[in-house]
Amino acid sequence: MFKDRVADAYKQIQDHICKGLVEVDGKAQFEEELWEREGGGGGRTRVMQHGNVIEKGGVNFSAVYGKLPESVKRSFKVENDEFFATGVSIVMHPENPFVPIIHMNIRYFEMDEQTRWFGGGIDLTPHYVIPTDARFFHYYLKQACDQFKAEFYPKFKALADDYFFIRHRNETRGIGGIFYDRLKPENTGLSYEEILDFSLAVGNTFLPVYTELIDRNRHTDYTESHKEWQYLRRSRYAEFNLVYDSGTKFGLETNGRIESILMSLPPTAKWHYNAQALPNSPEEETSNLLKKGIDWL
Amino acid sequence: MFKDRVADAYKQIQDHICKGLVEVDGKAQFEEELWEREGGGGGRTRVMQHGNVIEKGGVNFSAVYGKLPESVKRSFKVENDEFFATGVSIVMHPENPFVPIIHMNIRYFEMDEQTRWFGGGIDLTPHYVIPTDARFFHYYLKQACDQFKAEFYPKFKALADDYFFIRHRNETRGIGGIFYDRLKPENTGLSYEEILDFSLAVGNTFLPVYTELIDRNRHTDYTESHKEWQYLRRSRYAEFNLVYDSGTKFGLETNGRIESILMSLPPTAKWHYNAQALPNSPEEETSNLLKKGIDWL
Secondary structure, three states: OHHHHHHHHHHHHHHHHHHHHHHHHOOOOOEEEEEEOOOOEEEEEEEEEOOOOEEEEEEEEEEEEEEOOHHHHHHHOOOOOEEEEEEEEEEEEEOOOOOOEEEEEEEEEEOOOOOEEEEEEEEEEOOOOOHHHHHHHHHHHHHHHHOOOOOHHHHHHHHHHHHOEEHHHOEEOOOOEEEEEEEOHHHHOOOHHHHHHHHHHHHHHHHHHHHHHHHHHOOOOOOHHHHHHHHHHHHHHHHHHHHOOHHHHHHHHOOOOHHHHHHHOOOEEEOOOOOOOOOOOHHHHHHHOOOOOOOOO | OHHHHHHHHHHHHHHHHHHHHHHHHOOOOOEEEEEEOOOOEEEEEEEEEOOOOEEEEEEEEEEEEEEOOHHHHHHHOOOOOEEEEEEEEEEEEEOOOOOOEEEEEEEEEEOOOOOEEEEEEEEEEOOOOOHHHHHHHHHHHHHHHHOOOOOHHHHHHHHHHHHOEEHHHOEEOOOOEEEEEEEOHHHHOOOHHHHHHHHHHHHHHHHHHHHHHHHHHOOOOOOHHHHHHHHHHHHHHHHHHHHOOHHHHHHHHOOOOHHHHHHHOOOEEEOOOOOOOOOOOHHHHHHHOOOOOOOOO
8 A cells, every 4th residue: 555655665764864863973872662542553753862963853753543633624624534644753953053953854644545645844943054054955955856846946945934933033943944735646746656756855865964964063162152042042943843833733632642742842942031142143143044035045 | 990990000019029029039130121012002021030049030010902803803702892901920930949930910801891801810830849838829829719709719729720731741730729710790799899809819919928938948958850850840831831821822923022921931941852750759749749639728
């Protein structure tokens, strides 16, 4: 069955990424927890903590099925209420403030032959925006997208700007990336097989991209004041995930496995009252780049 | 006008509480920011940080008016869309993990002669639940309630258990307190004047109660591991406020003053993966007391 092939391919991506992250980190190993969902299916939550590079990060795989909650069913306008969903979700919080936070998610959802689609995305949240790194990141994503459709990158880049946005702060979570949802043959001109290939291509950008960004910045010296800024940026990350992120909300509302859902939250975050970057500081430079519509290429 | 008298009385409560907190802290002063709201009204945000006792805390007063956002108007089913709202909101995050976090809110909302009511509450979030302190807290609240209506304390205590609940963790935020909303003559048998007096009585419990809890615990020795537990409990506090708190949600959705709304968030919070209290530890004892329906009296 198609859905089983998707889940198997996603599992392999999880394995491949975990292996690569252990190598690049050089110290931390993943702790794995296998969990089963009451209504059907389960997952493999893998978390690494206190590494050379990664302070806390998770690479989660799940494949779940069962009956859709009534509220979700209503919004999909379907008769059938059996669903299947599989995906890989990653968030990495590095120790060094010059290494960016990264997030990646690929997922497939199916209710019946007509009601099934792919979604996902990858976005970068540098504590300090380094323009050459930002260009590298977006360029790599564009290359991955361009193999499939010329319109993918500009379209999904704009969607990422809109999605990874902290409305109450009027700032983006970071420098964006790509975000897409409900991809099917009707709206892409690709077959399901081809969209699966695109989804895997997005998954496969993660390791080379993040390894490169780690290698570029892992040895940059930092001070206590750089750490403080990192804690502030992380508190914004927590605000986004708890207030806006659809995956987190869906998980909390449907009694998902809490520790797997909230592995995305930062190891340490700080909320100072009225915290503001000093004029003309690197922190202010970063703040000024947290907006939609920047063309990094 | 009644509403101006309410706002004035609330302002005085803010002044009185700030004065008392500065005295008990002995080091920190409040920073004040006066702000104006675009649609009408404004407030006085007062925050203290890095005190002897208080690591971060805010005592906010606001009195705002104008046109209700369409979404809120619909839920109230009123023709008129002019509103007035005033309130005092407090959250205190102490340095010492044996001093509890406290929250208090009193508020009055008015649209027209028929559509107006009082709301509020006070609840305690000890990092370590100390049963004698919990009893003292609830006893004091019961005394304040009993002067008005015998049914208030049991009713509002049960409402607090339901409201200050972190559903996705299946645990209460702390040991509860009292919570009430939409109090009017029809549902209390009291006049608006009497409900105002009740609201002020709730406001006036704050200082004696918290001063007593500070004095009892401010000199208790603590270790790094007690602090770590405090950071964990604070991360749960942040989860509650960002995911469930109505005041926070309303503020974020209606473009309130962000730093005033989010002053309730903890100075430092930590999310460790799968953090759990050790068997038979004081931390586990506290975890076991984070549930609804405990009769502290």
